[in-house]
Amino acid sequence: MLIPAMILGGIAVVAAVGLGVAARVFHVDEDPRIKGLTDLLPGANCGGCGFAGCSACAAAIVEGKAEVNACVVGQTEVARSLADFMGMELVESGPQVACPDCQGGARATLKYEYGGFDDCRAAMLFFHGPLQCDHGCIGLGTCVRACQFGAITMGEKGLPVFDPNRCVGCGACVRACPKGIISIISETTKILHWNLYSECLAPCRQKCPAQVNVPKYIEHIKNGEYDLALLTVKERNPLPLSTGRVCPEPCALACRRQTEDEPVAINYLKRFVADWEMNSGHRLHIPVAPDTGKKVVVIGGGPAGLSAAYYLRRLGHAVTIFEQMPALGGMLRYGIPEYRLPKAILDWEIQGILDLGIKARTDVKLGRDFTLDFLRVEGADAIFLAVGAWRDRELGLAKTKPAGVVSGIKFLERFQEDPSIRVKGHAIVIGGGNTAIDAARTSLRAGAESVTIVYRRSRDEMPANPVEIVAAEEEGVQFHFLCAPNRFITEDDKLVGLEVLGMKLGEPDPSGRRRPMPVEGSEEVIPCEQLVEAVGQMPDLDFLQHDGMPTLPTTRWTTIDAKEHTLQTDVPYIFTGGDCFTGPGLMVEAIGAGRFAARSIHFYITQGEIPPIEHRQTNLVPDSIFDSIVGVAPLPKVHEQVVVSLEDRLGTFKEVEGTIDEEDAIYEACRCLNCGTYCYDHDMEMIRLQAQEEAAG
Amino acid sequence: MDMLLLAIGAIFVNNILLAQYLGNCPFCGVSKKLSTALGMGAAVTFVAVVASMLTWAVYHYLLAPQGLEYLKTLVFILVIAALVQFAEIFIKKQSKVLYDSLGIFLPLITTNCAVMGIALLNIKHGFGFVQTVVFSAASAAGFALAILLFACVRERLFISPVPSAMRGTAIALVTAGVMSLAFMGFTGMTN
Numbered sequence: 001m002l003i004p005a006m007i008l009g010g011i012a013v014v015a016a017v018g019l020g021v022a023a024r025v026f027h028v029d030e031d032p033r034i035k036g037l038t039d040l041l042p043g044a045n046c047g048g049c050g051f052a053g054c055s056a057c058a059a060a061i062v063e064g065k066a067e068v069n070a071c072v073v074g075q076t077e078v079a080r081s082l083a084d085f086m087g088m089e090l091v092e093s094g095p096q097v098a099c100p101d102c103q104g105g106a107r108a109t110l111k112y113e114y115g116g117f118d119d120c121r122a123a124m125l126f127f128h129g130p131l132q133c134d135h136g137c138i139g140l141g142t143c144v145r146a147c148q149f150g151a152i153t154m155g156e157k158g159l160p161v162f163d164p165n166r167c168v169g170c171g172a173c174v175r176a177c178p179k180g181i182i183s184i185i186s187e188t189t190k191i192l193h194w195n196l197y198s199e200c201l202a203p204c205r206q207k208c209p210a211q212v213n214v215p216k217y218i219e220h221i222k223n224g225e226y227d228l229a230l231l232t233v234k235e236r237n238p239l240p241l242s243t244g245r246v247c248p249e250p251c252a253l254a255c256r257r258q259t260e261d262e263p264v265a266i267n268y269l270k271r272f273v274a275d276w277e278m279n280s281g282h283r284l285h286i287p288v289a290p291d292t293g294k295k296v297v298v299i300g301g302g303p304a305g306l307s308a309a310y311y312l313r314r315l316g317h318a319v320t321i322f323e324q325m326p327a328l329g330g331m332l333r334y335g336i337p338e339y340r341l342p343k344a345i346l347d348w349e350i351q352g353i354l355d356l357g358i359k360a361r362t363d364v365k366l367g368r369d370f371t372l373d374f375l376r377v378e379g380a381d382a383i384f385l386a387v388g389a390w391r392d393r394e395l396g397l398a399k400t401k402p403a404g405v406v407s408g409i410k411f412l413e414r415f416q417e418d419p420s421i422r423v424k425g426h427a428i429v430i431g432g433g434n435t436a437i438d439a440a441r442t443s444l445r446a447g448a449e450s451v452t453i454v455y456r457r458s459r460d461e462m463p464a465n466p467v468e469i470v471a472a473e474e475e476g477v478q479f480h481f482l483c484a485p486n487r488f489i490t491e492d493d494k495l496v497g498l499e500v501l502g503m504k505l506g507e508p509d510p511s512g513r514r515r516p517m518p519v520e521g522s523e524e525v526i527p528c529e530q531l532v533e534a535v536g537q538m539p540d541l542d543f544l545q546h547d548g549m550p551t552l553p554t555t556r557w558t559t560i561d562a563k564e565h566t567l568q569t570d571v572p573y574i575f576t577g578g579d580c581f582t583g584p585g586l587m588v589e590a591i592g593a594g595r596f597a598a599r600s601i602h603f604y605i606t607q608g609e610i611p612p613i614e615h616r617q618t619n620l621v622p623d624s625i626f627d628s629i630v631g632v633a634p635l636p637k638v639h640e641q642v643v644v645s646l647e648d649r650l651g652t653f654k655e656v657e658g659t660i661d662e663e664d665a666i667y668e669a670c671r672c673l674n675c676g677t678y679c680y681d682h683d684m685e686m687i688r689l690q691a692q693e694e695a696a697g
Numbered sequence: 698m699d700m701l702l703l704a705i706g707a708i709f710v711n712n713i714l715l716a717q718y719l720g721n722c723p724f725c726g727v728s729k730k731l732s733t734a735l736g737m738g739a740a741v742t743f744v745a746v747v748a749s750m751l752t753w754a755v756y757h758y759l760l761a762p763q764g765l766e767y768l769k770t771l772v773f774i775l776v777i778a779a780l781v782q783f784a785e786i787f788i789k790k791q792s793k794v795l796y797d798s799l800g801i802f803l804p805l806i807t808t809n810c811a812v813m814g815i816a817l818l819n820i821k822h823g824f825g826f827v828q829t830v831v832f833s834a835a836s837a838a839g840f841a842l843a844i845l846l847f848a849c850v851r852e853r854l855f856i857s858p859v860p861s862a863m864r865g866t867a868i869a870l871v872t873a874g875v876m877s878l879a880f881m882g883f884t885g886m887t888n
């Protein structure tokens with residue numbers, strides 16, 4: 001009995017001693033903090049953080065490879081306790097949720113019968129995905145099964161529907177999707193994102209200079225989700241009230257519906273949701289990232305400056321706008337007349353941007369009141385120069401301008417400052433752009449007996465919005481096409497007429513418009529007492545000559561020079577964009593430039609360098625432009641809402657056009673084909689909605 | 698030739714998993730991914746060979762001379778447990794990657810009946826030392842083979858339309874049964 005016990009005991013002792021020695025010899029230093037953190041983590045081992053389980057995540061946090069908020073399941077609460085444990089400060093990021101990027105889904109079944117495994121990955125593996133395009137949703141719901149939190153359901157259109165309240169952003173669906181169309185997106189990534197050629201982009205999305213996701217917000221309107229529609233717009237465009245009124249809709253020029261029908265009235269819809277928010281009495285909540293402690297100064301409170309300020313603020317930076325005029329808004333306020341964009345509406349819109357925590361200083365002019373070096377000394381980490389194009393070009397017909405001659409922007413600006421100014425007698429406006437039309441329509445409203453627009457090319461070459469030209473014609477503005485101003489006729493230094501010279505159109509110039517050629521001996525005189533020169537604008541860059549300014553290179557078009565792909569100037573901390581970079585352009589282009597500059601500035605002040613955007617979409621994808629479409633029947637476009645009759649217009653600056661009502665908005669939204677790069681909805685959607693209505697009614 | 702037959706017999710005919718149904722816990726637990734299964738197979742092979750050598754020595758030089766053969770089960774458990782603990786400490790130090798991928802299953806080898814079974818079979822068959830090494834390595838290789846095949850099957854099973862009641866371990870056990878039937882085809886190839 002003794003011997004077996006001794007042998008057994010002996011083996012045990014040898015094993016114990018051996019293990020003890022081994023533990024010492026092969027000791028691995030393990031940070032006690034790893035265990036502490038592991039205990040604090042939820043223990044779901046879901047891998048959403050990107051590490052192999054909770055203890056690996058804890059180790060990564062200790063090594064500094066992961067943030068304390070890496071755990072996607074525990075979110076803020078766990079992050080806070082982890083931060084306390086590590087003695088760190090918690091840096092919160094915005095909420096991150098999964099977003100699909102496909103509009104297709106069930107409409108693929110129009111093309112294919114699929115009878116394989118009920119799994120996207122299997123379908124992808126064996127059949128390379130049965131659907132009609134390379135990046136569309138297969139619709140077999142693998143992501144639904146992958147989600148441990150029940151946040152994904154298969155919608156009736158065959159696309160997964162995500163519940164943002166249940167989504168924890170763990171990324172299980174992203175890994176499960178073989179098509180790579182789901183991504184975990186935070187507010188920050190949304191702001192920093194630019195269209196890529198690899199994405200599914202409807203033609204309107206490709207064309208919009210601000211890259212607004214048009215089909216998505218129209219889809220929300222169709223579903224009556226006006227708040228989501230507006231938030232979709234505001235991801236890309238902080239000024240929907242203003243753009244909804246004055247944007248000439250470059251997107252509609254690309255609308256796929258117009259091959260068979262009129263384009264969708266995209267801007268009416270944007271205006272509808274923007275007005276819906278304003279009339280609802282309360283503002284939608286816009287998420288803002290926690291403060292980063294970085295300061296950015298925006299010079300110029302126009303659309304580019306406001307857009308940059310808005311997105312930089314949402315990225316968590318402290319932003320101050322410096323504006324030379326008494327109020328913010330730039331050309332929106334001083335260049336666009338009240339009857340197109342009421343200033344009370346503009347004020348409401350700008351206030352919403354300032355409410356995010358943006359400071360604004362008005363009546364301060366760069367060069368006169370402060371310098372760029374001063375801003376730098378005051379602690380600005382970056383400066384965004386968006387001073388616009390406020391200097392009028394001049395014809396130079398006379399060395400000194402006779403009384404009664406004024407330039408376009410000055411003329412409109414004066415009305416903004418004092419709307420009670422009257423225009424007496426006959427007025428002439430020289431030019432064919434929007435400023436010329438605005439000046440003409442303003443003159444009519446201010447009491448001019450007659451207004452004549454003198455333009456040296458024909459109507460087809462006019463750069464003004466066609467809608468505006470029609471409105472001006474309706475209101476009684478006369479047009480003198482194909483004649484160029486030659487000289488002022490003056491009496492006692494007062495203007496009494498304009499001598500014009502007839503023109504004919506010659507060969508197209510580099511811009512593609514036919515060059516006007518003078519016709520000998522065709523001079524005639526148009527009598528007038530008031531003349532507005534609206535022949536173009538350019539940036540006023542005189543401030544660069546002052547002391548205390550770094551040397552900024554300019555171009556021969558009097559614009560600030562900067563790198564096209566970053567908007568960064570030769571002085572690394574100075575960025576530029578909008579009209580002072582491109583020359584006079586559209587408001588929506590300035591808004592796009594503002595966000596692009598915000599992206600560059602964000603990377604510059606947080607990382608020091610600006611990563612290039614691979615495959616950035618700049619031109620229209622040729623394959624996405626169709627000559628014709630099938631399965632779409634013409635459907636009349638919703639009517640514009642004229643609220644001030646023609647007779648009443650001349651005496652008032654009241655807004656001419658109204659907003660479409662809810663019924664019209666939903667009708668118009670249903671005209672949208674909800675396009676992707678290659679796909680679009682057939683009228684079946686329409687038919688289905690009508691059937692639903694009939695069933696309900 | 699005898700050794701070759703012994704090895705083939707251990708790998709295919711008397712496959713420790715599919716013919717003798719030993720070592721089922723890791724078979725079901727670690728076979729969801731091919732890479733993990735590979736690590737597990739390697740770990741079992743290593744432990745089984747070393748454990749067999751050690752238990753063979755303990756049996757023949759310690760227990761048998763004293764007439765204590767009846768203690769072999771108890772002693773083997775002790776020896777194998779200590780060995781696995783040692784292996785765990787060793788792997789943790791030497792290969793973090795392998796340690797991470799095997800995770801909680803390393804301690805599981807402590808109570809792995811495949812390892813224990815191989816050690817006891819060596820004694821039961823009365824093998825010499827060389828035969829013990831060959832038989833242990835072959836049996837463990839059979840285990841590795843089975844778990845690798847099974848992992849491949851399960852990776853495909855994961856994307857197949859399995860009725861929800863049968864998903865996971867249920868279908869795995871059914872599959873294991875079918876694989877076992879397939880291995881019965883080897884019966885009679887060796888004695």
